[in-house]
């Protein structure tokens with residue numbers, strides 16, 4: 001089976017594949033979980049295919065078969081050695097060598113690099129040189145959740161292609177096929193949690209995020225009512241992915257700021273309606289902004305950090321959160 005992009009990317013797909021000439025480097029961006037990597041892989045397949053039909057890789061030629069077997073000599077996938085780690089300069093040196101080689105199958109050469117924001121400074125600088133001197137018939141496909149974190153000079157040398165988030169109906173339909181055990185209500189909850197990105201919603205389902213979230217909301221209420229201490233709550237969250245916890249607090253904070261300006265909270269936070277409504281009335285604007293700064297700074301400091309004292313961090317986060325109600 002040829003690899004195809006998701007239906008909600010069909011329009012971008014036909015624009016892109018319909019171009020008489022392709023750019024040497026593309027930067028695919030969009031929300032986490034909208035299917036960017038699948039898009040890039042499908043586009044790589046299209047570029048490598050010897051006889052694409054109807055703007056798709058055929059799935060039958062030698063090139064397609066080699067790619068499906070994972071042994072195409074003219075396709076290079078670049079990613080961090082471990083998830084969450086950096087893409088190092090060695091990997092980019094390998095990429096540069098690959099670009100300099102002649103195509104072994106006599107067609108195009110394609111590199112898919114994901115996530116592009118994981119390149120460290122040296123890696124990005126090394127890549128820059130090959131972006132400045134592109135090789136004929138060689139295509140570099142960068143994929144990123146955070147284009148703003150890339151070097152501006154790298155960004156400006158790629159053709160930017162934003163991949164859209166599907167409409168709710170399409171996203172729910174896909175999620176229904178991916179996880180048929182979910183009820184319509186659960187699908188909607190997960191999709192809200194995922195900011196509308198269906199693959200992210202499916203990943204949240206994998207970790208049982210709906211159930212985890214219900215427990216977290218209860219614990220936050222218990223904390224604010226002095227029924228549980230910050231350290232007790234932190235301990236009870238030992239198995240919950242840190243990224244999820246921080247994301248939820250970020251989202252609640254954003255809603256508090258919104259509520260204070262008279263806007264409505266995000267639908268995903270309906271389970272926190274009462275708490276957020278109360279806090280919005282009782283927390284002053286200045287401490288709230290300071291708390292948001294604290295949270296964002298700690299978000300980037302903690303995520304992916306190997307030797308983090310997680311319980312201690314969560315406890316201090318919860319104390320800061322609770323303090324909000326006392327700073328007036």
Ligand SMILES: [Zn+2]
Nearest residue numbers: 049058061064
């Ligand atoms: Zn083919």
